[in-house]
Amino acid sequence: MKPLTEPAFGSGSPSLGTLRSAVTLWFMPRFFFDVSENGDVTCDGDGFEFRTVEAAAREATDAATEIAHDLRLKEMPTTVAVDVLNSDRQALFTVEVTMRIVRTAST
16 A cells, blocks of 8 residues: 555645635534514424524525515514524524504594
């Protein structure tokens, strides 16, 4: 068997930055989005992978506004909440959208 003459990461020893980049490419945290529509809860059984919590927050915001938009013709008022949980299903934050019609008194 021929001995390995080159390190696995090319010439020289790998830097911490190189190792972090490799880990980032292979591992992305999983987030779960449990959705509540006017009190009816649907638990996310699969989850989604995002690079950062901020990316998960953007997706949760988009999901909440889309769901509220779809419900607007069916029910008023409409409240949609997306609970974002980490891979251990611990709550991180909630995005909530409420739509209602506020009528003003006519003169």
